C-alpha cells in the first residue's frame with residue numbers, strides 16, 4: 456500500500472486486525488472477484504445507480520474555449536454525485552464480509568448521502584458522522600440521509616468539519632471492529648482504503664476512455680477533475696494514467712488565498728497538493744496543510760467537499776512524479792464557474808466540480824493570458840462533473856447576492 460514514500464498504515468495497534476481483515480476481503484472480492492463480487496457490484500451500479508453516465512459534448516463551452524469540451528456526467532449518477540460508486544462498493548463488500556453495521560464520515564454530505572442510500576438498498580443499519588458546521592451548510596443532504604434511514608451523529612469537537620468527523624468515525628470503528636465496517640469517503644486512510652476506493656471509482660475513467668474513443672476516435676488530450684480527498688480525481692484518471700498522451704489536471708480549492716497564516720494555524724485554502732508538505736493524516740503518509748510544528752492546519756473552501764487539509768497518497772505521488780499537474784482556483788473563480796455552467800449548459804454543478812470549470816476558464820477563457828497552459832489542455836478535454844449543485848443553492852445564493 457505504498458505510492459512512492461506515501462501511503463502505508465499509520466494506525467493504532469487496536470485497528471490493525473480490522474485493517475488486515477479488510478485487506479484480505481479487498482484482495483479476495485475486489486481484486487479476485489471471489490463469489491462474483493465485482494459482477495454483483497457492476498450490476499447494482501447499473502440497475503440501482505443508473506450507470507453508465509454520459510460523456511456529453513458541451514457545445515457552448517466548446518465554442519467559448521475553441522476546442523472540444525466533453526463532460527463526464529457523474530452528477531447524473533443516482534444521488535447526484537460520484538460518491539455512490541465507492542459507497543455501494545464498500546457497503547456491498549461489508550455485506551460479503553458478514554458485517555452488520557455501517558459507519559461513515561461526511562463533509563459535503565454527498566458521501567454520507569451515498570452511503571445512506573447504499574445501506575437502504577442493501578438493508579444495512581448506518582450511522583453518519585458529520586461536523587456541526589457542515590450539518591449547517593449542507594442541510595438538504597442531512598435530510599436525505601435521514602430519509603434513507605440513517606442516523607446522523609453531529610461532531611462538535613474542534614471546528615466541527617470533515618477532519619474531526621473522520622477522526623470520530625475512526626474512533627467508533629476501533630471500538631466496534633467486530634460487527635462494523637467504516638465506509639471511508641475518499642482515497643484517503645490506511646492501506647487498503649486508497650487503492651480500494653480508487654478501484655471502485657475507476658468505473659468513471661473506464662467508461663470515459665471507451666466513450667472518448669467512440670465519439671472522437673481517439674483519447675482525450677486532457678482530463679480535468681477537482682480534488683478534495685481525490686476520489687473523483689483518481690476515478691477520472693485511473694484508466695488514463697498509462698496513456699502518456701493524456702494530460703491529467705487535479706484542481707484544488709485555492710480558497711480565499713494561497714497565503715498561509717502559520718501563527719494562527721489557519722490555511723485559507725485546501726491546496727494540499729500545491730502548498731502542503733509531507734506528513735501523516737488519518738492513517739496514511741501524504742501531503743497536507745500543516746504548520747512548522749506539524750500541527751494540521753484548518754483548511755478552507757467555499758465548497759465543503761474540497762475543504763480538507765489532506766489528499767490521497769496516490770494522487771500526491773502522481774503529482775510528485777509529474778504525471779498529474781496540480782492546479783487550483785479560488786472561491787470566486789469557482790462561484791463564477793458555478794453560474795457560468797448553469798447559464799451556458801443548463802447544468803448546475805456542485806461547488807466542488809465548479810473548481811474544474813474555473814480552471815478551464817482561467818487557462819482557455821477569453822480573458823486568459825496566452826499561455827502554454829492552455830495548450831496543455833489540447834484540442835479535446837474531458838471535465839469530470841463530480842456532482843450536481845442542488846445542495847449548494849442556499850450558500851451560492853448567499854455568496855452571490857450578499858458578496
Ligand SMILES: Cc1ncc(COP(=O)(O)O)c(/C=N/[C@H](C(=O)O)[C@@H](O)C(C)C)c1O
Nearest residue numbers: 562563565566640683684685686687760842
Ligand atoms: C460532489 C463532490 N465532488 C467532489 C468532492 C471531493 O471529494 P473527492 O472526489 O474525494 O476529491 C466531494 C466530496 N464530498 C465528500 C462528502 O460529501 O462527504 C467530502 O466532503 C469528504 C468525503 C472528503 C463532493 O461531494
